[in-house]
Amino acid sequence: MSNLEPVTAPGAARLYEKRKPVHPQKVDGPFRRFKWLVMVVALSIYYGTPWIRWDRGPYAPDQAVLVDLANRRFYMFGIEIWPQEFYFVAGLLIMAGIGLFLVTSAVGRAWCGYSCPQTVWTDLFQHVDRLVDGDRNAQMRLERAPWGPKKIAHRAVKWSIYLAISFWTGGAWIMYFADAPTLTQEFWSGQAAPVAYATVAVLTATTFILGGFMREQVCIYMCPWPRIQGAMVDEKSLIVTYKHWRGEPRGSVKKAEKNPGAFGDCVDCNQCVAVCPTGYDIRKGPDIACITCALCIDVCDRVMREVGRPRGLIDYATLEDCEREQAGEPARPAWKALLHPRTIIYFSIWAAIGLGLLFALGVRSHTDISVAPDRNPPFMLMSDGSVRNAYTVKLRNMESRPRDMRVAIEGLPGAEMWTDEIARADAARVLTMPVPADATKPLRLYVIAPAGTASQDFAFTVTSLDEQAEMDTSETYFETPGGEQ
């Protein structure tokens, strides 16, 4: 996992390497407190969101955030997304992606360090370790100790807590896909869908294994993201850096006292390694194993304070700042480091997509018509010489109340239409029909035009017959045996 330490003795190639257990030590400081905050907020959002209620009237669910796969709807507070509006979701996903680029180019792998689910749950499980076994040293002692009643008891308690958290995590996930209170009740009375139990089982197992046991292995070996992140970080990005020109050569306080001037600021206390959730030694330089959680900054700042040296031996810094500092120039304020071409470009793209989505959300209509002309046969000659075309029409009422809709033929002189529900005798140029709440009404629609009509473009319009009077138009084509004239 490190790029400098030989993990294989020369000449003695091993096929695999056993995981070196990581027992990070407790630490306090501004970054740790921020990490706590992010963890509480992230977990509350994850566990709590499905329970927020949102009144949408009698025809739609009352859950504020709901992914209704069965009915192909996505509800998010006041917004209801239909499948053909999936570009909203796609847009949000793209924003999330570019948001990650933005954060990475600004502050390195801060996403990994604070808000990645793997990090959040790993952190949670590490707190469980501390709660049950004690801090780092006690954990390591227990790790080494032979199996006995104490170790068995500790492991049993710890793993049961892991399991409870994992189960709760898996259980919370399914709440996003159905009415949460109902599903909870169904789940415990054994009436929920098999897929609900399967999902909970799979997520419980993955949380238990990935959060409880694999931890930093996921970040270092399984996750593709750190490999990609390299492309977004440059010498202008803030990353966690050990200032080797200030710290090296290392020497304990005692050595430094005996030999003033011969040693740098690092007292070689190894605290930075002890607190690292991935067990990495930041003094070896930036590495894939560092998730930029900045806990080593917290602990090293404390050590510096204790030995009376300036803080920031390990610090958030850009490589440019490092060079500047090495050359003896004063450091720039952090906010300046955040503004550089990359962050500005990523932010502009991110904001443009966001504004585009907001605009689309503002102007979108809840009435929609889509028309597909029949292709087999493309037209039908009737015995009186008139020509009939058939269309598959879909009327969409995206409001949670039933509405009447008026469909009209625009263009195509003399043409009339009827549907599979409205008899041919009632054919007209304008038809009015009810569309149920929050539904798509599929119609087979026939249009008949008098003999001698040429093939031509025309359109259907739909208007909702309510105070909103929303309109939508769909261009289509009328095919005749004579072709275009």
Added chain:
Amino acid sequence: MANKHIDEATGVETVGHEWDGIEELNNPLPRWWIWSFYATIVFAIGYCIAYPAWPLVDRATAGVLGWTSRGQLAKEMAVEDQRRAGTLAQLAILPIGKIQGNEQLMRAAVAGGRAAFKVNCVQCHGAGAAGSPGYPNLNDDDWLWGGDLNTIETTLLHGIRQPGDDETRNSIMPAFGDGFLTPQQIGALADHVLSLSGKAKDNPAGAKLFEENCAVCHGSDGKGLRQFGAPNLADAIWLYGGTREDVIRQITQPRMGVMPAWSGRLDPATIKMLAAYVHSLGGGEDFQEAVETEGQTKADPNEQP
């Protein structure tokens, strides 16, 4: 490897490749990774034993579980058949007029008919039922024998000019070229026939010939008579083509298409479903005589979609 290359700075063996001066260290994999890899191998072996896996010349190894995709399909089809059995039984016993009154049954019938049509009828009538010269278009409003559900069902059951079926639709048009009429007379007749639908100018000689030879089946106005299957000659639809040559050819040496009788080949439920589907294509007509003869309990024509 004969000449191992050890990286000096780390003391780790390299993989032996170099890209622009960058070498890759051959660090060991995590243990769990390698065990996961072995597990996939074990799984693959187990899978090959349990399921059909190895292709042989004319089949694959059987697998000890005895599972096959064909067997699974058969099982699923059996479940599906069971699910449809009730609907099919109902379709089989109910007269077709009653089916039309039952919206749900009718929808099932149209859907089933669509599938049966794709198997049995598209060869002549085309995938969209639009027909081709000699094979009637089933979407339009022109029917040789009638377009209500009962009539369509009868046509399906007994076919058109189907030898050996007593109740088959039978109609014969004489070949006027066999010495009945001279070519000039046939030409005049064709002109009159075309004039019925406005495709030619009036031809008094032709009109006289029509009255003498054709009106008995096609009617004086040429609108045809369904009880003889005599086509309407005054409309825009031509089974064997609507040009002057087409009409002359048909008068001289008529073609008279056949359609197989499906009773005995398809079960009654399927035939009803086919009738329902053809009726739904856009040209379906309401019941007429059939309803009256079979009494008042028949489907109410007002219930039609």
